[in-house]
Amino acid sequence: MILEEAAFVALGGVAIATALLALLVRELVHTILWVAVFFVDLAAIYFLLEAPFLGVLQLGVYAGAVTILLLFGVMVTRKRIFSREAATGIGPVPLALALLVIVLVGTAASVVPSSAQPIRPYDVTDLSSTLFVTDGGWLLLLGLTMMGALAGAIYLVREGRE
Amino acid sequence: MVGVRRLEILGGVAVAGLLASLTLVLADLGFAPLAALRTLPAANVDVIPATSALFSFTSLGLVFEGIFLTAALLVALASLSRPSDEKGAAVFFGLLLLATLGMTLAAIAADLIFLLLAVEVVGISTYLLVGYPRRDPRGLEAAMKFYIVGALSTALSFFGASLLFGAYGSTNLVVLSQATGTVGYPALALAGYGLLIAGLGFKLTLVPFHAWAVDVYDGAPTDVTAFLAGGSKKVGLVAFFLLFIGPVSLVVVRPLTCVGGVCPTPFDFAPTLQLALGVVAVVTMTVGNVLALLQREMKRMLAYSSISQAGYMLLGIAVGTAPAIAGATFQVLGHVFMKSGAFLVVAAVAGLGVGPLIDDWRGLGQRRPILATAFALMLLSLAGIPLTVGFLSKFVLFSAAVEAQGYFVWLAVAGVLNSALSVFYYARVLKVMYVDPSPEQVPAPPALPLGGIGYARAAAIAIAVVAIVALGVDPQPVLGGLQSAANHFVLTGP
Amino acid sequence: MFPIISFTLATLLVGTLLTFAAGRWARWVALLTSVVFLGEASIMLLGFTGLPQFGPGGPGFALGESHPWISLGWLTINYTVGLDGISLVLVLLTAFLQIATVIYSWEESKRPSAWFGLVLLTCLGCLGVFVALDILLFFLFWEAVLVPMFFLIAHWGGPRRRYAALKFFIYTHVASVVMLVALFAMAFYSGAASFDFPALYAATHGLAATTQVFLALALFFGFGVKFPVVPFHTWLPDAHVEAPTGGSVLLAGLLLKLGGYGLIRWVVELLPQGISLIAPVLYVVAMVSIVWGSVVSLSQRDLKRMVAYSSINHMGIVLLAIAVHSPVGLMAAVLLMFAHGIVSGLLFMVSGSVHHTYGTRDIPSVGGITPRTPMLATMIMVGSLASLGLPALISFPAEFTALLATWDRLAYWVVIPLVLLVVTAAFYLWMMQRLLFGPSKGGPEVVHDLPFYEGAGMAILVALTVLYGILPGLLVNVIVQSPVTGPFP
């Protein structure tokens, strides 16, 4: 449908643009803002892909928590919030490397036939059964990761008396 | 708690736990004297896992669990001997155990995402372990570099995994290996494998994904470095094993499915992957060795040496036959003792007030003959001098490559030439230790037993030395087990 | 049968370890070990009767032992040791040089326990190389020689010892890697099921001629550097000049022999076709080494350096004798190796004694030492004369048979080594003229003749030089008891 295609083009364009902007603007706070938009935009794409649960999660975790974390990071590491990132040029080499990656990965992906059909939208229960039963080990491991991250990060950030 | 330090309690618990786990793993491996402790019935080991399984018990996986536990045990044991009762002990041992847990889980993975997540557990723990001396700018800088490259690699790995998932509709390793080349989109899968090689190659310090390792090994607390080099990097190798070798896996496609020169698959890309792995292996060992040649700092030299050793290990994957896998596993096992042991000695020596440069080790042979001899033994083993495990493991590995014929012979030649090259930088250290005169001023050692080394660290080093020599002189008991495990692995896979 | 070879290796190992640990008693332990070793070597000599067949159709080795060691499934590696005449003679050489070196360096004051331990370790490695009949075992001992020698040079050597040690290490190491690769390649390509010499022997003779040529060339490079042959020889003079006396003795007396022995054992016997086909290369290299070693010796001012280059000349003759690939050639080569081992050991000992008696080894700056140190002068004379091939001293029968073998194969090309015998004589005589004769000059005011232990160390070698010079049959009869394996061309 045209509408969906238009939505994809728009959302995709916004995703690319915000990602670029986030990296290229010189005000760090602006960066955070663009990143937030990027995350929201991706959430919209997930909705487009019939993954509403994921879209919500994206909004909550990324657009919410991660953005706040990043902002917090900027605030703590900068004397002034609106300090500028030192200008760094866009070297031709990184640009070329990035473009090459895009081309190569794109080439590999282009073998996927456009005839591939979308499948019916999933139930959230399907997702939950997969997530908590079939592939429950994943979450277990995620939990382990978070546990380590929690302990280590708190220790690292604490001032401590040494 | 009078007389017993906090560090010692925490560490003792860690050591005891690791020791217990190691015992159980050995029991499950079928080590006869421990048969009573066996928790895993023999019938459950080395069976082809279900297509939905997240993990499965293979002999090789158990072997790797044992290897990881051994590495962690050495490091934990040595860490008991620290001069000061640091606050970070809890974090240190906790993260160490967590990383070890992640490694052991990775070793038994049967699912790609499970594997990558387990690797991620290791990753997150080790980033923090590197940075845990939170006042040390070098350690934090190392942690920062480790983190950035690590996170990048994680992203690449998952991106690659997504492509595989897209190609074959599953992340189960058995499904992946059986499906490979027959259905789906070969280019998509190949790109996925490429990204996975990159992402996991980071862990295994393959060139050019290695650059972080030198700085991190250098900047991290040396005991942590011992763990990184001897333990956590091997998780990358396990991942490669699981990804590329199995019952009808990519790499074993060649002997198993090509009958009479006719390969039934329309696009058999196992040779392509083998080639890529072979190229990476050769590049890795060469770059590592060449760069190690001119290093002036001990830890950086050892770091580069570690990189080159990774190249040897990867060679086993590129060859992919059962003897090669046995060889690579033997190499990993040996490397635990050699490299962890070496870094533990470096830590001990640093504790004695010796500087980071190789030249600072002048005259150590006279001042601390036993310590120097232990270190010399480790270096000789790394260099592949006979009667050490380093020689035999390389021998087993390279001979397997030769046995596989084809261009693998040239991989073996490259390996041999590289080990020849490597001898020079190890020999230089020996020269510095034994030949060069001692400096005038020698700082007083810290107040630990055994001249500032401490019993626990001495024990850890002693274990490493004994293992190096024992495995080098009479490898057959262990090697036989590895060969059997490798054979099972090739037949049944993860 | 009593496993005398393993027992000897074990006693030497134990002796070495004890020496390292013995502190100020090190020299006594070392001496005891040497005496025991000599006794064991004698027992081997006595027990060396007949050659039991090692395997079906394989070459026979005496006093052999074989135990499985490592199994790779498709390949077995055994702990296999054994003796034939060739190796036994070199084992004897090892025993002799070890005891002579230990006695000569009796008063070594710089970390004596390490010194004697390393000396013993070097000899242990050489012994192992000579008795090992498995590629891996062979390589193990081969490398085991490298390490202690490196330290002997690097720690006890002269002012440029680090450079020399490194150079020694680089050269021999590169060579040993090539050798290792080629040995393994030989085993793999022949399809032998084990690394055992008998198994290889049964397999390698079937290798295609081209394969044999490549393998033989690679192995020749590997062993040739140890010889050393021109142009891979430049490590030798530096190593010798900087090495301590005992180190030089072992280096020239034993380490150079490893190359010759390896070439015979692993190339000539296993790749007869290959060695025949590459023989022209060997001839050229040998001739160049002979000429080069001798001519360059002539211009040397440093006594030790001169002796070092003369070693290149002599080892060139050894190579020539091996290259002609005939029974008499091999016999001559082994005899000459033994001879050169004893004689060059003696010459390096006198060089060392000249150095610490007169403070320099620069030939032109010392003169007329005969009246001042008659014992030392006598030793120099005996050594020089033996080295230039005087009859009744040990080199003569060896050089004679070597040249006879050369003549037998190469006819008039033998003129080259013959003429170079004159040059060899020339530099020794010129050295004696300048150093021993003429009016006294150079050196300290008061000099003392050889201390007892140095004299005794040399005397052992002189006695051997004379004994085997007069009765070379004692050695030859052992050497020819080798299942040296044709087919000879």
Add this chain to the structure above:
Amino acid sequence: MGALDFLFGWAFLVPLFPALAFVLVGLGGTRMKRFEWGGWVAVALSFAAMVVGVLIGVGEMLSPGTYTDTSTVWLTVPGPVGPFPNGFSLVMGTLVDPVSALMLIVVTVVGFLVMLYSIGYMHHDHGLPRYYAELSLFLTAMIGLVLSDNLLEFFLFWELVGVCSYFLIGFYYEKPSAASAAKEAFLVTRVGDVLFLLGVFIYFATYALAGGGAGWAAAGFKFASGNGPFLGSLVTGASSPTLTVAGLMMLAGAAGKSAQFPLHVWLPDAMEGPTTVSALIHAATMVAAGVYLLAVTSLFLGFTPTDQLAIVAVGGFTTFFAATMAVVQPDIKRVIAYSTISQLGYMVLAVGAGFTMVGMFHLFTHAFFKALLFLAAGSVIHAVGTQDLFKMGGLRKHMRVTYVAFLVGALSLSGIPPFAGFFSKDDVLASVYSQLGAHPAYWPFFLLALGAVFLTGYYIFRAFFLAFHGDRPRDAALPAAHEGPWVMRVPLVVLSALAVLAGLFVFAPPFAHLLAPGFTVGGIAPALQGVALGANVPPVYGTTDLALSAVSVALAGGGVLTAWRLWGNGRVYALPEGSPAAPVRRLLLNRYYMKVGYDWIGQRAVYSVARAADFFEQFVIDGTIRGIEGTFARMSDGLRRIQTGVVSDYAAYVVTGVIGLLLLLLFLGPWIVTALGGG
């Protein structure tokens, strides 16, 4: 064969006596407080050797034949080598035949006499243990050489006598000239030695190939009677160039040892040694070993005609050439040394002409009169402390015995009948003369040999007059001369007697057996002449051409008279300025500049090559390797810089790696795999 066979079994004892002396004196000598005892040990043992040696010689005279006693296998050469599939043994044994018996007598007798003489002559020197030990060792080796029953054993002792000569020439090693002379002697003879060795090899192969000499070679170069005639048939069939080369190599060896042109330069310089050594080694025995080698070779192996011509040429030329240099020498020992070279030339000449035993006969007589001359000269030197003839003079008044002895020696040397030299030299000339018809190329060498007869008479009497005649020493600083002790006089007397009588021995039947025809001509002469002389050709000495004798005596007498005219009054003349003789004299004094040339070759040419080689060694070979090392180091250093420390760069490497991997996997890989043949 006879009742005396047991004697030949004792032959091995002869060298053992001096060997025992060597051991006793060499090991125990320094412990003896008064060394005369050691000297007397050596004398006693050399006397024992002489007794047994002469007994064996007499035995051979009484019962001529070839007696071998091969007792010891020295070493076994494994086969196949040459044509021997099972190899062969090198043995050590003794062989007594007429040639070796003759030589044995010479060596033991002169050896004993010189040893005895040394007691007096060397009395004041230090280093006597060394002297007697080395001299005893020399005797051992020389006797061993004489009694060798195979060519290898021969070579072994040949080298040993060379090294003894080396030590004894360098006895006064503090003198740089002595040390240099010793080295020179060794090296020059070494050149001959290696060529000799080559000759041995060639004979080995050739005889073996021909099959007929299998017995010779199979037993390890062993001499056996009958090989010579075999060669005769071999070479007449096809004049083998190989055998010719072998013969030439033997000649080269002989030329080195016997100081024949062009390897003669060392012998005059060898006079740096004690005079006793000159007498024994450099006059009577060792230098004669070259001739002995040629004799043995001609008897057992044979020479081709080309070889014979070469030998004749060398011998004939050397005879005259050396004599010319003797004419102007101011040093008494050097005069005699050049004379020795010249006389050795006669011997070589005779052997070359095919008359082996004639050469040996001259060797026999020469040994006595030349030893006599040397010992007499030694007596003079002992008395006046100089060797310079121009400083001596008028010694006859003080040294009657020496005077007479020298005179006898000089007459014998000049070939004045009935002294020993006359007979042997006459035979030599006659032997060549007898071959002239067959081989016109011999003519110039015959004439040179004749000319040398004149020169001989002149130079030896020049020395004689200068030393003994006149009123008083020309150098007033010389000490008052006196005769030596009895140990010095006795040898002079004995040798004088021998110098007179030795020539007459040929007429004594038992002795004549040694020179009997069956051994004299062997199979060589037929090969040379194409005429079968057969086994019963009358001995040459019986056919001496009287006219030839007369000419030679006249020439010798002319020489003596010329010397009398010029020097008889003991006065010294200076050559007038601008005399045409001056450049000649300079040329002769400088020994035709050959020594200069050799020194240039040795010290400049060869040494320069050696220096250049050393330079090449250090800068090119080693430099190349250092360059390679340096390149590697620089490469490694460059690579090291990629570790910038900036984590972004590390990430860039990762991304580059990703790109590389993707390229490899997606595009290059399949292509390479195909190219590799399917992996």
Add this chain to the structure above:
Amino acid sequence: MTAIPPVDFLALSAILLGIGLFGILTRRNFILLLISIEIAMNAAILNFVVFAAYSGTGGGIGGQAVAVVLVGLAATEVAVGLAIVLALNRVRGSINVAEATTLRQ
């Protein structure tokens, strides 16, 4: 359901990956590096979701489950990264990665 060909989504994710990599290569501020990594990570997540949504590409609900886990993982990583950057900022006073080059060569 949408008719958008999956290739389009895959192209988008490839571009996002490229942008993320580009950011990692060029940016020097640690926070920006974190953001770049998150962009790359999101590209991977997007891929999983895309493949989960289409048949014929394998697919399956597992893809979404992975995406869920990855979202959590990414957040954890950010937290760890921030901890490191804070500690680094404390001892070095800078979060410019180009200045943290004590360890080099």
